[in-house]
Amino acid sequence: MELVDVPIFLRDYVVDEFDRAFQELGLDRNDQSSDLVVTIAYEHVNLNPEQQDINPFVRPESITEELNYIAVIDISMRETTTGNQVWGGTISRMHFVTPGEYMHEDRARAAFLYTFRDLLNNYPIMD
DSSP states (O other): OEEESOOHHHHHHHHHHHHHHHHHTTOOOOSSSOSEEEEEEEEEEESSGGGTTOOTTOOOTTOOSOEEEEEEEEEEEEETTTOOEEEEEEEEEEEEEOTTOOOOHHHHHHHHHHHHHHHHTTOOOOO
């Protein structure tokens, strides 16, 4: 599994819940001998042009306004031997974050798992 630009505080949630949803399909993760490389890439898109230079994960006390952005996670699966993409999907969520707000782990984990299950619902399982 490769992570691209996934914020440090999200990495465990994303990896754990994606692994869980992946295993529910009957697939196992094996980093030493894998048929697929799974890449999970994160991007945030600020919705307010005046906030383009504000990182939503670093909140100096001087920033007192609500931040509005879309968090986008793109997932691709490529064959290890050829590099050919065999599957991909994207999830996204709008965020409206007020100063002092923080992410709640329990709700985040449940939301990631639910979303990854839904996304992987169209993954082509070969018998």
